[in-house]
Each structure stands twice: as structure tokens, then as C-alpha cells.
Amino acid sequence: MSAAALLAATGPLDPAARSFLSPTGVEIVFLLVGIAVLGSAVVAVTTKQLVHAALWLVAALGGLAVEFLLLTAEFVAWVQVLIYLGSVVVLVLFGLMLTKAPIGRSPDADSKNRWVALVVALASAGTLVTLVVDAFRTSWIDLGAGGGSAAVTGASLFRTWVLPFEALSVLLLAALVGAIVLSRGAGRRVPAPRSGRIRAGRPVGSNGTVAQRAAAAPPAEAPETAPAEES
Amino acid sequence: MSFPGAGLAKGLAVTLRTMTRKTVTAQYPDAQPSLPPRSRGVIALLEENCTVCMLCARECPDWCIYIDSHKETLPAADPNARARTRNVLDRFAIDFSLCMYCGICIEVCPFDALFWSPEFEYAETDILELTHERDRLREWMWTVPVPPALDPAAEEPKEIASARKAADKLAAAAAAALEQGGDAQ
Amino acid sequence: MNLFDTVLRCVATLVVFLTLPLVIGQTEHKVMAHMQGRLGPMYAGGFHGWAQLIADGVKFAQKEDIVPAGADRRIFQLAPAVSLLPYLFVLLAIPVGPDGFVGQAIDAGLFFVLAVMGVGVIGKLMAGWASANKFSLLGGLRTAAQLMSYELPMVLAAASVAMAAGTLSLPGIVDAWQWYWIPWQIIGAFVFFTAGLAELQRPPFDMPVADSEIIFGAYTEYTGLRFALFLLSEYVGILVVSALTAVLFLGGWHGPLPDQLGWLWTLLKTFALAFVVIWLRVTYPRLREDQLMRFAWTVLIPLALVQLALTGIIKVAIS
Known part of the structure; x- marks a missing residue:
């Protein structure tokens, strides 16, 4: 969602003398939600409890969706909820539960890189804020209803900004391929799991010679000798 | 040759058919069991x-x-x-x-x-x-x-058999007495 | 839209939210019983046990509210609300009849509905993690894995309808609906309904709560009113998925009767689908976890992609 598209959709800039001292209700709500988002984001980073951090992230991302709504960017808000709340955070929680996420404080929750991370965060925040402030200065954008509807967003995305969009999708594809390559490991073949037969057990009633022979055989041969049965 | 999913459809048919049939639940406290x-x-x-x-x-x-x-x-x-x-x-x-x-x-x-x-x-x-x-x-x-009741071809119960034997004997004795009495007259 | 109108719509949605799931629950009691040759509840309320769920609710409300000692208290207590409330918001966006017979018409309604339904799962994850119970954690994990797998075919199937209608608004989709959409979108309907079932964790996709394997999954430690809220969320989920399938694929209020009775058609289709949900539950056994994953990735997603391609081709051919 770009500012230019928003401007194109919502009408001309009106740098007329609007007072910042008499805010409307929407502006007050926007500010309060913004404070809440900031607060939950800070807690998400600083809390020592891993799952709490993920849940505070839920609050922050949900608050962000509300901010989008207040800016009439309806479609972006729902995409935010669908992708970030519905999928990304669920994935994060899934990962946390699969690994070690004790109830209570995690002693190793702190990273040694925290100061570096803080510097990077401050730098990127500074860059973004400077950019936005410099781009808009005191211009006033009237947000008409429907300015962020799916039709408008789609039109600007696939007409004006189609090249960055495609570049981004290629980037995501590259990330996907990279993730698959990493998860497959370097040249190590994992034997397919055999289902429907007892592993390495000796047949009931035999005197164990079968099991001994199986144990004596080199383990690298095991997946080949055993018929790889799917399903 | 059956089409794929035939078993699934058959399962659905079974449950649907059961639904239309009479239930087997016995409403015990309201209806006494037989x-x-x-x-x-x-x-x-x-x-x-x-x-x-x-x-x-x-x-x-x-x-x-x-x-x-x-x-x-x-x-x-x-x-x-x-x-x-x-x-x-x-x-x-x-x-x-x-x-x-x-x-x-x-x-x-x-x-x-x-x-x-x-x-x-x-x-x-x-x-x-x-x-x-x-x-x-x-x-x-x-x-x-x-x-x-006994089976139609069952053996007679013992007590009834002995009672009947006794009754038969009595009847025979009575008949014999009657005959003797008739002779005496 | 004035204030009174807004309040009226919200109250109506709330009433639907609180009553129709009970109707579905009672239907499940009775239909399941008769499909198994039983009678089901017969006493509560007098006539064929119609008040059984009310009695259940009273029972749940009387129970002690227990939080396990090792649990994460606040998250444990918050989880049922997080699981239940999204469905309330979804109900607000589902159109029932023509001409604004909807809680709140939303421009990107389809997206809204799918997005908010996904949020409810976070509640189940919270419950699973915060219970300090292995089985709950397993249930939470299974929930997350299931959601990740089935969200994709569901969104793809919904996207197919949106493409066909050329809009993301739910009333708009129903307005654009024609009878020939049924054969056209039949694959999408199957994928959407199946994925919806999986997202609700209804049998045969109920591994996250598989009571014979992991007690009751994420709800193992819950009791009383909080457990009742989880149950309610399951039945509201049935309502929402059935209503969404009816609206997206079966034409919502379109039917032989005049438009004034359109809402009747929507309700009828919704309840017919809810019956199918119950029917499937009674008929099929639970799938294994790996079968579930394989079904999602090797059957549903290819089918959804085929439907998407089909929709695109026919759409281009028509226009």
C-alpha cells in the first residue's frame, strides 16, 4: 500500500490550515491504539516469557490492523489479520511449543545481540520516520470511505506497482527454496519411514538369530534391504 | 469395479438408514422391561x-x-x-x-x-x-x-408319576373291592 | 445508518450467536442418537429433551472454576474468550437476506471472515500451552499444524468464488450468484467445506481433541463455564462454516420463493449443511494425524488449485 496510491484514490492534498490542536474522534482513537501497539511491542521484546512475547506480538499486530482500519485501508487490515495473526503468529507459537517454552521465565531468553538489535531497530525506525515526515511535511490527506477498498488496492498494486510486487514474490520464492534446501540437509539421505511393521524387533517365538543378524548387518544397508513401503 | 469413495457413501447410507428406523432404546423407568x-x-x-x-x-x-x-x-x-x-x-x-x-x-x-x-x-x-x-x-x-410348560414329548415329572401311580393303585383297589362286593351280593 | 439501527443489528447478531448454536447442538444430540439407534435426551424440558443444552449450561455454570496450579493463570483464563469472540464478529458479516439483511456489510467481507476465523485458533493454542499439561500441549500442537495445513485450501477455494463473482463482499457474491455456479464451483465447495470441518476440528478431523488418544487436547484442564465457552465456540463454528458455505457456494437467499423470504432459504441451506456436519461426524472414524496432513497437501490443495484454474478459464471465456 503506497501513499501515492492512497493520495490518488482519496483526492487532492489539502495543505490548508488545519489545526492539530482540535483532533477528531478518529484521531484520538488512532493515537490511543498507536500507544497500545507501541506498548505491547515493547513488552513483546522485553518480556522474559517466550509465549507471552508471542501473544504480545498478537496484540501489537492486531492493534496495527485496527490502525489500518482507522486509516480506511480495510483490505490491508484484513490481510494483516489473516496473514500475521492467523498464520505467522500461529507458526511462531507452533515453533515455540515444539521447542522449549516453559511456563514462567525462560532464563536463556536474552540474546547477547540485544544492543546491536536495539541499534538496528532505532536506525530503521529513524529512517522510516524521517522519510515519512520529509515526504508529507504538513500536507493533509482526507480519508474518504472506500479509499482502501479491495478494488482500489488491487488496481494500484497490479497497475502502478506491479514490478515491485513481482520482485517481492520472486524474493519470497527464493526464501522458500532456500528454506527447503536448508531443511533437507547437506547430502544426507533420510531413509523413508517404514510403516506397518515392527522396527528392529525379532519375530515372536524365534531364538533371536534374526535380530542378531539384523544387528550385525551394517546400518547403511538397512534401508535398502527393507522394502520401503509407503502408506 | 466401484468408483472411489463408494465405501464412504455406503457409510453415509448406513447411518442415514439407521436414523429412519425405530430406535432400540428402552425407556426403562417409564416402560418396564420384558x-x-x-x-x-x-x-x-x-x-x-x-x-x-x-x-x-x-x-x-x-x-x-x-x-x-x-x-x-x-x-x-x-x-x-x-x-x-x-x-x-x-x-x-x-x-x-x-x-x-x-x-x-x-x-x-x-x-x-x-x-x-x-x-x-x-x-x-x-x-x-x-x-x-x-x-x-x-x-x-x-x-x-x-x-x-414342559416340552410336548417330555418325560413326566417324577412327583406326578408317583402320585398317578398311587392313584392308579387306589383306583384299582377300589375297583377290585367293588367287584368283590358285587360278588358278595 | 443511525445509532438505533446499529444497535439493533448488533443485538440481533448476538441473539443469533446465542441461540442457533444451541439449536445445532440439540440437533446433534438427537440426530446422532437416532443414527446410532438411540433416542438421545428425553427428559429435560419435557418434550423430547428439548431443554437439554440449557440444563447443561446451568450445570456448567454451577461447576467450580478450576485453574491448575502449574498453569499460566491469565492466559489460561483468557483463552476461551479468544476462541469464542472471533466467531461473533464473523456472524456480524454473514448476509442472511437481500437488501442489507446483514449485521454489517463489509467491503472485503470474504477476507474479513477468513481472517477472523483464523484468530480463534490462537485461543486454542493459548489453552493448550497454558494448561501445563502434556496432552493439552499435544492438542495445541495438532491444532496449529491442522490450521496451517487447512487454511490454505480454504482460502484458495474462497478465492475461486471471489474470482467468479468479481467481488470480495459477501452480499455482492450472493448477488452475483447464478444457478450454474453449483456445477462450476462444486470442487471448490467440497474443498471449502472439508477444510472448514478440519478448521473446526470436527470428526473425522478431530485429532486435536482426540479423546481416546490425548484426553481432550487443549481442553483437558478446562471445566465449568470456560469449558462451556469452548464447546459453544465449536457449535458457533459449525454455524459459521455452514452459513459461509451456503452463502458462497449454494447461493444464499436465492430460491424459488420471493425475495422477502430469502432469509428462510439461507437458514434452510445453513441447517442442511449443519446436518451434513453432524452426519459426517456420526459416520466416519477419526483420521490419523499423518493421514490428515497428507489429505490436506496432496488432495485438497491440488483440487483447490484446479478449481481456481477452472474458474479463471471460464471467467475469461464468459467475459
Whole structure:
């Protein structure tokens, strides 16, 4: 969602003398939600409890969706909820539960890189804020209803900004391929799991010679000798 | 050759067909169950038949039958005869918290004093109250069903056979007497 | 839209939210019983046990509210609300009849509905993690894995309808609906409904709560009113998925009767689908976890992609 598209959709800039001292209700709500988002984001980073951090992230991302709504960017808000709340955070929680996420404080929750991370965060925040402030200065954008509807967003995305969009999708594809390559490991073949037969057990009633022979055989041969049965 | 998913469709058809059929649920407290004639509900006592022989109490595998009695001397019917003694039942109780409904007591009773009754609604809130005394056991006698009729080609029961034999003998004797009397006249 | 109108719509949605799931629950009691040759509840309320769920609710409300000692208290207590409330918002957006017979018409309604339904799962994850119970954690994990797998075919199938209608608004989709959409979108309907079932964790996709394997999954430690809220969320979920399938694929209020009775058609289609949900539950056994994953990735997603391609081709051919 770009500012230019928003401007194109919502009408001309009106740098007329609007007072910042008499805010409307929407502006007050926007500010309060913004404070809440900031607060939950800070807690998400600083809390020592891993799952709490993920849940505070839920609050922050949900608050962000509300901010989008207040800016009439309806479609972006729902995409935010669908992708970030519905999928990304669920994935994060899934990962946390699969690994070690004790109830209570995690002693190793702190990273040694925290100061570096803080510097990077401050730098990127500074860059973004400077950019936005410099781009808009005191211009006033009237947000008409429907300015962020799916039709408008789609039109600007696939007409004006189609090249960055495609570049981004290629980037995501590259990330996907990279993730698959990493998860497959370097040249190590994992034997397919055999289902429907007892592993390495000796047949009931035999005197164990079968099991001994199986144990004596080199383990690298095991997946080949055993018929790889799917399903 | 069946199309894929035929088994799934068959399963759906089975449940749907069952839904349209009559249910098999028995609405028990509202509708009494129809029990088979030999249901082992409770053990009833016909105390008139009991001679306090104690066989049932002794054969009971878990000793749940309690019997108390005393001896009573009957005056001799005949001045020359000895006075007879007879057992009088004072207490006959079955502890149904111990009873395992094996029916051995009923099998061993030589005088047909114990019977199976299909009555089953005698639950109590206290385990001690499951020991039922003779009056309650006697009450259950009224619920004992009539014994099932014999098979058409079955052997005659022994008591009936002996009774008929005696009756036949009597009749024969009477007939013989009648004949003799007729001759005398 | 004035204030009174807004309040009226919200109250109506709330009433639907609180009553229709109970109707579905009672239907499940009775239908399941009769499909198994039983009678089901017969006493509560007098006539064929119609008040059974009310009695259940009273029972749940009387129970002690227990939080396990090792649990994460606040998250444990918050989880049922997080699981239940999204469905309330979804109900607000589902159109029932023509001409604004909807809680709140939303421009990107389809997206809204799918997005908010996904949020409810976070509640189940919270419950699974915060219970301090292995089985709950397993249930939470299974929930997350299942959601990740089935969200994709569901969104793809919904996207196919949106493409066909040329709009993301739910009333708009129903307005654009024609009878020939049924054969056209039949694959999408199957994928959407199946994925919806999986997202609700209804049998045969109920591994996250598989009571014979992991007690009751994420709800193992719950009791009383909080457990009742989880149950309610399951039944509201049935309502929402059935209503969405009816609206997206079966034409919502379109039917032989005049438009004034359109809402009747929507309700009828919704309840017919809810019956199918119950029917499937009674008929099929639970899938294994790996079968579930394989079904999602090797059957549903290819099918959804085929439907998407089909929709695109026919759409281009028509226009």
C-alpha cells in the first residue's frame, strides 16, 4: 500500500490550515491504539516469557490492523489479520511449543545481540520516520470511505506497482527454496519411514538369530534391504 | 469395479438408514422391561416349604444366607408314640451385597423353598440395607413366574408319576373291592 | 445508518450467536442418537429433551472454576474468550437476506471472515500451552499444524468464488450468484467445506481433541463455564462454516420463493449443511494425524488449485 496510491484514490492534498490542536474522534482513537501497539511491542521484546512475547506480538499486530482500519485501508487490515495473526503468529507459537517454552521465565531468553538489535531497530525506525515526515511535511490527506477498498488496492498494486510486487514474490520464492534446501540437509539421505511393521524387533517365538543378524548387518544397508513401503 | 469413495457413501447410507428406523432404546423407568422367564433378579423364599435343613446356607459360595432356628417339640399325637420335634425357622436372610446370583442355593434346596424371581428393583442407599429378611423374601414369592410348560414329548415329572401311580393303585383297589362286593351280593 | 439501527443489528447478531448454536447442538444430540439407534435426551424440558443444552449450561455454570496450579493463570483464563469472540464478529458479516439483511456489510467481507476465523485458533493454542499439561500441549500442537495445513485450501477455494463473482463482499457474491455456479464451483465447495470441518476440528478431523488418544487436547484442564465457552465456540463454528458455505457456494437467499423470504432459504441451506456436519461426524472414524496432513497437501490443495484454474478459464471465456 503506497501513499501515492492512497493520495490518488482519496483526492487532492489539502495543505490548508488545519489545526492539530482540535483532533477528531478518529484521531484520538488512532493515537490511543498507536500507544497500545507501541506498548505491547515493547513488552513483546522485553518480556522474559517466550509465549507471552508471542501473544504480545498478537496484540501489537492486531492493534496495527485496527490502525489500518482507522486509516480506511480495510483490505490491508484484513490481510494483516489473516496473514500475521492467523498464520505467522500461529507458526511462531507452533515453533515455540515444539521447542522449549516453559511456563514462567525462560532464563536463556536474552540474546547477547540485544544492543546491536536495539541499534538496528532505532536506525530503521529513524529512517522510516524521517522519510515519512520529509515526504508529507504538513500536507493533509482526507480519508474518504472506500479509499482502501479491495478494488482500489488491487488496481494500484497490479497497475502502478506491479514490478515491485513481482520482485517481492520472486524474493519470497527464493526464501522458500532456500528454506527447503536448508531443511533437507547437506547430502544426507533420510531413509523413508517404514510403516506397518515392527522396527528392529525379532519375530515372536524365534531364538533371536534374526535380530542378531539384523544387528550385525551394517546400518547403511538397512534401508535398502527393507522394502520401503509407503502408506 | 466401484468408483472411489463408494465405501464412504455406503457409510453415509448406513447411518442415514439407521436414523429412519425405530430406535432400540428402552425407556426403562417409564416402560418396564420384558425380561426372559428365567431372569435371575432376586431369590425368593417360600418359607412354608423350608425345613431349616441348612443346605442352602452351607452350599452358598460366599456365605450370604443367614438362618436361625429353634427346635419345637410337638405333643405326641398318639399316647403310645414319642413326642416329635420339628425345626422352626426364626430368621432367614440373604445379604444381596454378597450374593453373586449363582443360584446354587436354589439348586440344592430339597424342598423347593427357594426360587428365582425376575424382580430387580431393590437397590438401597446403604449397603447394610441390602440384607433382606424373610418377610421381604416371602413377598418376592408373589413375583415368581409360573414354571414354563414342559416340552410336548417330555418325560413326566417324577412327583406326578408317583402320585398317578398311587392313584392308579387306589383306583384299582377300589375297583377290585367293588367287584368283590358285587360278588358278595 | 443511525445509532438505533446499529444497535439493533448488533443485538440481533448476538441473539443469533446465542441461540442457533444451541439449536445445532440439540440437533446433534438427537440426530446422532437416532443414527446410532438411540433416542438421545428425553427428559429435560419435557418434550423430547428439548431443554437439554440449557440444563447443561446451568450445570456448567454451577461447576467450580478450576485453574491448575502449574498453569499460566491469565492466559489460561483468557483463552476461551479468544476462541469464542472471533466467531461473533464473523456472524456480524454473514448476509442472511437481500437488501442489507446483514449485521454489517463489509467491503472485503470474504477476507474479513477468513481472517477472523483464523484468530480463534490462537485461543486454542493459548489453552493448550497454558494448561501445563502434556496432552493439552499435544492438542495445541495438532491444532496449529491442522490450521496451517487447512487454511490454505480454504482460502484458495474462497478465492475461486471471489474470482467468479468479481467481488470480495459477501452480499455482492450472493448477488452475483447464478444457478450454474453449483456445477462450476462444486470442487471448490467440497474443498471449502472439508477444510472448514478440519478448521473446526470436527470428526473425522478431530485429532486435536482426540479423546481416546490425548484426553481432550487443549481442553483437558478446562471445566465449568470456560469449558462451556469452548464447546459453544465449536457449535458457533459449525454455524459459521455452514452459513459461509451456503452463502458462497449454494447461493444464499436465492430460491424459488420471493425475495422477502430469502432469509428462510439461507437458514434452510445453513441447517442442511449443519446436518451434513453432524452426519459426517456420526459416520466416519477419526483420521490419523499423518493421514490428515497428507489429505490436506496432496488432495485438497491440488483440487483447490484446479478449481481456481477452472474458474479463471471460464471467467475469461464468459467475459
